Amino acid sequence: xxxxIKYLGSGSIYKNTNTLVVSLxxxxxxxxxxxxxxxxxxxxxxxxxxxxxxxxxxxxNLMKEGKHLTIEGLELIRSIKLWINKGRK
Numbered sequence: 001x002x003x004x005i006k007y008l009g010s011g012s013i014y015k016n017t018n019t020l021v022v023s024l025x026x027x028x029x030x031x032x033x034x035x036x037x038x039x040x041x042x043x044x045x046x047x048x049x050x051x052x053x054x055x056x057x058x059x060x061n062l063m064k065e066g067k068h069l070t071i072e073g074l075e076l077i078r079s080i081k082l083w084i085n086k087g088r089k
Contacts, residue, residue: 008035033060048088053078 001024005011010031010033014023026032045053067073068088 029060029063033064051088052084055084 001011003021005013006025008031010024010028011024011026014025016022026036028050037060037085044050059080062068062073062077068077
């Protein structure tokens with residue numbers, strides 16, 4: 001995980017003390033937009049997680065356009081987020 005942070009130039013590691021789960025969190029929008037999204041576009045996710053990625057990209061584009069700063073844009077983002085990681089088939 002530390003090598004991923006070094007490669008990406010951003011990120012934080014979180015360890016869950018109750019399980020063996022370790023998470024990498026990247027919150028800098030610039031890194032997400034310029035690095036993370038292109039990586040997954042070049043190396044596509046397969047299965048239903050691909051639909052989550054498509055929705056994630058929609059939200060990122062809306063934010064890049066500043067739509068998250070309007071009530072309508074925020075509502076659209078909320079409606080898209082309802083489907084992400086919700087057991088799609």
